[in-house]
Amino acid sequence: MELSAAQVALLQRMRNGTLGTVGASGGPHLGPVWYFWDGESIRISTPGWTTKVADIRADDRVAFCVDDQVSGEYLTIYGAAEIIEGERVTELTEPLLLAYHHPDEAAARWARINADGSRVVIAIRPARVTGREHVR
Numbered sequence: 001m002e003l004s005a006a007q008v009a010l011l012q013r014m015r016n017g018t019l020g021t022v023g024a025s026g027g028p029h030l031g032p033v034w035y036f037w038d039g040e041s042i043r044i045s046t047p048g049w050t051t052k053v054a055d056i057r058a059d060d061r062v063a064f065c066v067d068d069q070v071s072g073e074y075l076t077i078y079g080a081a082e083i084i085e086g087e088r089v090t091e092l093t094e095p096l097l098l099a100y101h102h103p104d105e106a107a108a109r110w111a112r113i114n115a116d117g118s119r120v121v122i123a124i125r126p127a128r129v130t131g132r133e134h135v136r
Contacts, residue, residue, distance in 0.1 A: 001126045006133040010066060010073050011037040015100065019044060019122070020063040021055035021081075029055055035064070036096035042077060044122040045093040045113075048085065053120060056081045064124055075131035077124060084121040090114075092121045 016032055023029035031052055036043045042064050046053060056062065060080040067074035084092060097106035113119065
């Protein structure tokens with residue numbers, strides 16, 4: 001699915017989003033996350049033992065929301081999440097960390113957060129998008 005230029009700009013300028021999964025009880029589970037938009041999908045790096053990962057393994061339907069409280073723009077992406085494990089996790093997480101940190105700090109943070117090797121990447125390709133955008 002193609003996003004508008006304003007939607008892409010919103011994804012590129014915001015730092016945090018909220019991931020919604022289908023919880024074990026069937027209700028929603030929401031959690032704030034750092035993310036990286038790679039032009040095709042949202043990428044979220046997280047430990048594999050988290051509730052959000054367990055939820056996605058049971059039901060891959062997710063919603064991901066980003067909002068800019070200053071401009072009033074927001075975007076909600078709906079789709080199926082994929083859990084990526086193994087060797088690709090480092091490669092897919094690096095751009096995310098570099099979006100938030102200086103390269104030296106990003107490398108140190110990666111060593112710390114993946115010390116146990118439990119990280120996975122959640123990838124979400126938009127199937128449907130809703131929101132409010134302001135053309136600048």
